[in-house]
Amino acid sequence: MNGGGEADGANGGARGDEVGRADVGGAGEEYVARAFLTRVLEPGDEVGGRWLRELGAAEVARRVRDGRPQLAGVTDRRWAGLVARARDAEERRDLDIARAAGVRFVCPGDTEWPRQLDDLGDGRPLGLWVRGRPSLRMWALRSVAVVGARACTEYGSHMAATLSAGLAERGWVVVSGGAFGVDGAAHRGALGAGGATVAVLACGVDRPYPRGHTELFTRIAEQGLVIGELPPGEHPTASRFLVRNRVIAALTRGTVVVEAAHRSGSLVTARAARGLGRHTMGVPGPATSGLSGGVHELLRADAVLVTDAAEVVEVVGEMGDLAPVREGPVLPRDLLDPGARQVLAALPGRGAAQVPEIARGAQTTQDDTVARLYELRSLGYVERHGDGWKLTRQAVISVRAKRRRC
Structure with a gap:
């Protein structure tokens, strides 16, 4: 998995560098606009997601940066807050910091984008800041x-x-x-x-939280991926x-x-x-x-x-990825012939019983019962006392174990 994933991840990082340097036009403008908006909009903002769906990231970024015309769906107070955030946003600086930290920005439309995130609708991430070499899309599958x-x-x-x-x-x-x-x-x-x-x-993937897991996050970034919606330096x-x-x-x-x-x-x-x-x-x-x-x-x-x-x-998993059937330990009596087990089960837990009584309990003939009893005797399960038959100590323990399992 690591071999192909690393190649894809490296390509994704290269694309991020190339597009991140594009000032205008096509995918580059959208890419930079989404990086900018991760500093302005909170993760999961469905109103902002609707703006992007209807107008595109570049147009939303332009309006928020200019402060007009105000976009629909927010109060004047909230709009003023977004505009104030936009004034402080420096997406080029964020992209440079990310690149220096080995972090790439992946957004919808990129080959590395996991398409299952689109199921979130207008609440899907504007993009993801990704630290680590493997391909996020391939790993998420x-x-x-x-x-x-x-x-x-x-x-x-x-x-x-x-x-x-x-x-x-x-x-x-x-x-x-x-x-x-x-x-x-x-x-x-x-x-x-x-x-x-x-x-x-x-939080920002360059300053992961909790701090007590700094070493763990370093290991994850070396062997896997650390991702987040928030730009560099953002706190949780x-x-x-x-x-x-x-x-x-x-x-x-x-x-x-x-x-x-x-x-x-x-x-x-x-x-x-x-x-x-x-x-x-x-x-x-x-x-x-x-x-x-x-x-x-x-x-x-x-x-x-x-x-x-x-x-x-x-x-x-896929069809056929079945967990093994769970069974208890196999007891010696489980290996007996079904007819022999039936006769053994018909004997009382204490005392002796005669053949007619045992045959009725086992729902079989007396001749078959006698044959089964001698078979069980040779295996150490029963013993004869005059005209009666009783369980040996070994058989009593086996019967109790069987009842506990049931």
Whole structure:
């Protein structure tokens, strides 16, 4: 995966440099205008998205920069705020800073643009600032989001890392938000398995947040991708974290929530995935754990319960990508002939029984019962006491184990 992805990613970066230097005309003007507007419009602004759809990025940028004529759908106060932002925006400087940091700007229409993001309609990103060499479009084609609580338990961290490592080993890209807790464990699990991972940030990708994950983001950028909607140097806010989650949901084939309380932001990702027609999955936790309460609500709705990577792939993969059938341990009695098992089951747990009684319980003839009893005796399951037959100690243990399994 890394070989072809790196070539595509490098081409995408080269195109960004070339178009970023274009001052006017065609794709270059639109490209620079979108880079400018990432500094002016907040991520997920559907009003701004409608402007771009109806007028094009270059015209929207011109009007916001000039301050007139005012575009429809916003109050005078909001328009004044956008115009003030536009005065401070320096898209050329942003593109230069990004280029120096090894970051490229990818926008709709580029060959590297993941087309599934278009499902967000007017709320799709104006563009994405991408750090890392692989092709975002190619990696997103076979990706799964793994998200969950920041203050996760050891169980949540273990499940996120194990599940992500399993996905990576199966050739899937793990996408998460780079936060502490489940997100970080998911990224590390994929990296540890030598796999691919993408961190979607709610800030500029040149100054990733949280700072405690600086080393992790460096590793992700070297082995995978760090992406975001905001231009260089931009800081995260609570609203930007929530809006960022729609990108994680849209980018991937499905979202797995490992641990989440009832008000967890990861549930926003799951709901966005469901609204976009993506698969939603949840890893169950203890019924008494508040950190699993949100996951259990998802499962009570229409999310699919998953416990490992094989089950996730069964949901998001191609036809035939089936998880192995789960079965308990094979007991010696499971290897008996069905007729012999029937006779064995007809013997009482305590005391002895005579052949007619055993035959009635096994729903067979007395002759067949006698033959089966001697067969079972040779295998150590029953013993004869006068005219009666009873279970041996070995058989009693086997029967109890069978009942526990049922």
